[in-house]
Every structure is written in C-alpha cells, then in structure tokens.
Amino acid sequence: MKKNVLTGLRPTGNLHLGHYFGACGNYLKLQDDYNFFLEIADVQALTDNFNNPEKVRKNTKEITMDLLAIGVDPNKVNFFLQSQIPEIAELTVYYSNLVTVSRLQRNPTVKTEMAQKKELFGNNGESITYGFLGYPVSQAADITAFSGELIPVGEDQLPLLEQCREIVRKFNSIYGETLIEPEHLLSDTKRVKGLDGNEKMGKSLGNAIFLVDSEDTIKEKVMKAVTDPNKIKKDDKANPDVCMVYYYHKLLNNNVEKVCSECKKGERGCVACKMELVNAINKLLKPIQEKRKYYEEHPEEVDRILKEGTLKAQEEAKETVKKVKKAMMIDYDI
Numbered sequence: 022m023k024k025n026v027l028t029g030l031r032p033t034g035n036l037h038l039g040h041y042f043g044a045c046g047n048y049l050k051l052q053d054d055y056n057f058f059l060e061i062a063d064v065q066a067l068t069d070n071f072n073n074p075e076k077v078r079k080n081t082k083e084i085t086m087d088l089l090a091i092g093v094d095p096n097k098v099n100f101f102l103q104s105q106i107p108e109i110a111e112l113t114v115y116y117s118n119l120v121t122v123s124r125l126q127r128n129p130t131v132k133t134e135m136a137q138k139k140e141l142f143g144n145n146g147e148s149i150t151y152g153f154l155g156y157p158v159s160q161a162a163d164i165t166a167f168s169g170e171l172i173p174v175g176e177d178q179l180p181l182l183e184q185c186r187e188i189v190r191k192f193n194s195i196y197g198e199t200l201i202e203p204e205h206l207l208s209d210t211k212r213v214k215g216l217d218g219n220e221k222m223g224k225s226l227g228n229a230i231f232l233v234d235s236e237d238t239i240k241e242k243v244m245k246a247v248t249d250p251n252k253i254k255k256d257d258k259a260n261p262d263v264c265m266v267y268y269y270h271k272l273l274n275n276n277v278e279k280v281c282s283e284c285k286k287g288e289r290g291c292v293a294c295k296m297e298l299v300n301a302i303n304k305l306l307k308p309i310q311e312k313r314k315y316y317e318e319h320p321e322e323v324d325r326i327l328k329e330g331t332l333k334a335q336e337e338a339k340e341t342v343k344k345v346k347k348a349m350m351i352d353y354d355i
C-alpha cells in the first residue's frame with residue numbers, strides 16, 4: 022500500500038521561483054509513488070487575513086492553477102480545500118487540549134510571523150488572536166487527518182512539524198496508539214535568495230519572480246538585481262560569488278562556467294549578463310505559462326479537480342475522526 026503524503030499551501034498569492042525550486046520540486050518527485058493530498062490551506066490563510074477574505078478566495082484558484090502549471094498531476098494528487106473538510110476543525114478542537122499556550126508562544130515559526138505582522142498583532146504580539154496562535158494545532162490536524170507520513174515542506178515549517186509530532190505523541194500516550202508521527206522532507210534547494218540579496222525570496226519581501234510574471238516584468242526585476250558593488254565599468258573584473266545574477270545563473274544551471282570565468286576576467290558586462298538571465302528565466306517559465314493558460318481558459322476543469330480531490334479528502338478525514346473519537350471515548354451511537 023502506498024504511504025500518504027500531505028502538504029499545504031496558504032492561498033495568499035501566486036507561486037514564485039522560491040516555491041518552484043524549493044518545496045514544489047518534491048511534489049513532482051513524490052506524486053508517482055505516494056497517495057498524495059495537497060491542501061489549499063484557506064482556513065489557515067484566514068488566520069492572518071481574516072480581514073481580507075476576497076484575497077484568500079481569489080488565490081485558492083490562482084495557486085491551484087500555478088500548481089497544475091508546474092506539472093502537479095491531478096490524476097495522481099488530491100487537491101483539496103481545507104475549508105471544505107470540517108473534520109480538520111473538529112480535530113483542532115480535540116488537539117487544543119494537548120498543547121500549552123506557552124508552547125505555542127515559543128514556537129519559532131509563530132514568533133517570526135508575529136513579528137512580521139505588527140500592524141495585525143501589535144508591536145509585541147499583544148494583539149495576537151487565539152486563531153493565529155493556535156494555527157500550529159490546526160496544522161497538526163491537517164497532517165493527521167490524512168495520516169500524513171511524509172510532509173514535503175520548506176525549512177521554515179520545521180517547528181510546526183515538531184509541534185505536530187508532540188501532539189501526536191501526547192495523543193497516543195493518553196488515548197492509545199491512534200495517530201501516525203509524520204516525517205518532514207526538505208527539498209535539495211533549501212531556500213532561494215531574493216534578487217536583492219535577501220536570504221529569502223518572498224512575496225511579502227517584494228523581491229520575488231512569480232511564475233506568472235511577463236517577460237517585461239522579469240526584465241524589470243532582473244535589471245535591479247544586486248551585483249558585485251566593486252564592479253563599476255563593463256570590463257572591470259568582478260567576484261561572481263557576491264552577485265545575485267550569478268547566483269540565479271547557477272540556480273537555473275545556465276552556462277555557469279562561462280558566466281563565472283568571463284565575470285572574473287572582466288569579459289562580461291552586467292547588463293548583458295542580466296539579459297542572458299532574463300532569457301533563461303523566460304525559457305523556464307514559457308511552458309509553465311502555456312500550461313497555465315489552458316486552465317485559465319477552462320475554469321470548470323479547475324473546479325472539477327478541486328471538487329474531486331476534496332471528496333476523496335473528506336472520506337479520508339472522516340475515517341480518522343472516527344478513530345480519534347473512539348480513542349477519546351466520545352463515539353456515541355446516537
């Protein structure tokens with residue numbers, strides 16, 4: 022029997038190259054050999070976008086189309102909407118007894134995100150909501166509802182996975198062996214840097230190249246990329262290791278040796294080098310955008326994919342809740 026894989030994405034924006042080279046690569050590798058549940062985590066997205074439901078609603082479709090466009094195969098992967106699986110909310114309530122408030126406050130991912138969202142949660146997190154603080158519990162419900170054994174994620178998610186494992190162990194020790202402890206799977210490219218040199222490419226950091234970006238947008242973004250500050254003139258010798266353009270040539274595996282040696286010898290101007298990168302990115306994105314266009318023109322197909330995946334996900338989650346309620350002695354026949 023195939024093992025279950027589960028992962029989730031918050032529908033708050035389009036996928037970018039950081040996703041593409043990060044966690045998404047693993048989706049394509051895993052989809053053949055596992056029973057794969059891919060959650061569009063709209064309920065989780067609402068924990069820090071509760072005041073912007075239109076954004077979340079719009080992006081559930083957007084992100085689904087992005088995923089289909091990069092080659093996630095709907096015949097192999099169950100796409101589903103978190104909000105349409107009430108069992109996840111139910112499990113969240115049961116698990117909330119198994120985690121302390123202080124443990125959630127110490128969760129590094131929660132702490133980082135809270136600090137990034139001062140306008141929502143206050144300068145010192147004094148206005149943090151119950152829902153946001155508790156989203157790791159809900160994520161544990163996501164994972165265990167589908168008996169997820171392997172969870173492909175980015176590095177930033179590791180504290181959430183640890184939190185999930187703790188909840189599983191606590192549940193099993195009190196109510197008997199019921200839930201499976203998940204393992205994480207990190208991608209080979211752990212984190213993709215931004216063109217601005219930031220350690221992370223992120224939509225909120227304003228340094229991301231989205232899979233849906235047009236050629237002109239990509240050109241505009243790449244032209245602003247950070248290069249070796251000591252290179253002033255076109256034929257100055259430079260150090261590619263401090264240049265974001267070179268970093269991206271490496272990421273895309275685009276003439277790496279040539280770029281490196283010409284840059285070091287002062288035989289390559291930055292503008293030409295950037296143009297080569299623009300072309301390489303466009304070449305990568307062209308087939309993705311073509312595939313995406315098909316789904317944009319066939320929205321009913323996207324709806325069908327979400328609906329069928331969600332129905333399968335509902336069945337799986339119902340089974341888990343049955344087991345959980347039995348173990349907790351709240352399974353009544355009335």
Ligand code: TRP
Nearest residue numbers: 027028029030031062065160163
């Ligand atoms: N927290 C994840 C993110 O922000 C999304 C997510 C929701 C998730 N549920 C999940 C990831 C379950 C892995 C497993 O990207």
